[in-house]
Every structure is written in structure tokens, then in C-alpha cells.
Amino acid sequence: MWWAAQQAGFGLLQVRESRRLARGAQPLDLDARLRHVTSVVRVPGDLAGVLTDVVRGLEGVEGHYVYPSNDLHFTVLNLDAARAPVADRLRAAGGAVARTPGFGVVLAGLGVSRSSVYARAYDTTGALWRLRGRLATATGCRPPLPLRLLGFVNLVRFARPDVGDLAGGLEPLQRVPLGVLEVTAVQIVCTDKVLSLAETVVLKTVPLT
DSSP, X not given: OHHHHHHHHHHHHHHHHHHHHTTOOOOOOTTOOOOEEEEEEEOOHHHHHHHXXXXXXXXXXXXXXXXXXXXXXXXXXXXXXXXXXXXXXXXXXXXXXXXXOOEEEXXXXXXEOSSEEXXXXXXXXXXXXXXXXXXXXXXXXXXXXXXXXXEEEEEEEOSSSOOHHHHHTOGGGSSOEEEEEXXXXXXXXXXXXXXXXXXXXXXXXXXXX
């Protein structure tokens, strides 16, 4: 059930984003000094290396922002929407995460949005859905329903509007198996748009039970 629902969700998202992309990509502005408080799961070294090797071989990727393997992650829940002080958000989020058992996420296939190329992360047991629900209840940050269901590991952020050569080569990779990510901890961070090493402060690391 979970797999089928997420396949349908990624398919609908791909149709919508492809239409937007036809009007031009949304380039990344690395000069914007926006800061975000968010909760993330890091991709471990071996699996991160597989993902970066895949995208570095894509035609047309030169000149775009390719995530360093050490920065690869998927977002559990963005915590910016809450009005509470950061310390209160940390306390609430940490308590919600700490009650969660570890789980696995399947990475399979590349997708494209108006701003990025990403690996699709499948929550095959509903564990990520439930974790997001606990965090949303604890912090008051509630993601839209479709995004609560899906996981994304951004691999490339576009640096210019014309990305037809890059996006056109992704179709054969929409179903390629990439690996399984074992989720054993969640980090709560203050960071920039791409979770860069230089601009990221780890506020709390919460091991899963």
C-alpha cells in the first residue's frame, strides 16, 4: 500500500514539475543568506558516494550545483513554521523523535523538479509518515499532505534556467535502484538552502530507539 501510494505521488509530482520546468528552471541563489531550522536524516558515506557518482555522470550537469556527498540528506520536517523560540522547538522535536524506532528508506529512481534533480526516497512501512506526524503534532509545523508522504534526497540544484539537456537524460533513471538508507538518528539543524558544511550548525542529534 505504501509503495503504491508513493509511486502514484511521485508520478503526479513529476507531471506537475515537468510542466513548470518547460517554462524554465528556478536557479539556486547561493548568495541569499536565508537560514532555516529543520530536521534531517543524513545519507551515510557509501550510499552517498553511489548517489553522487550517478549524477556526476549525467550529461549537462556541468556548471550546476552538485551536492557534496557529505551534505546529502533528506528532510524529515521543516521547523520554520512554528512561532515558538528555537529552544522550545528543539525540546518538542527532540521528544517526538526520541520515541521513534529506527527504520529503513528505499532510494530508487531519480526525479526532477523545477529547481533540482533528486533521488526518490520510499517509506515502505509508514515509519517516516508516522515520524513526521509526531513532529507536526509536537511543533505545530504541518507539511502539506502529499509532501508528508514522499521523501527527497536532493542531488543537483540548477544554476541556470535552461536545463533541457540535463532533464532529458533522466528518463532512463526514473526506476534505477540506488540502495537502502537505514535511519538511526535525526539531526535538528540551523542551515542554508543546501545544508552546506560551512553554513550548518547541528543543534541536536537524536538517536532513534
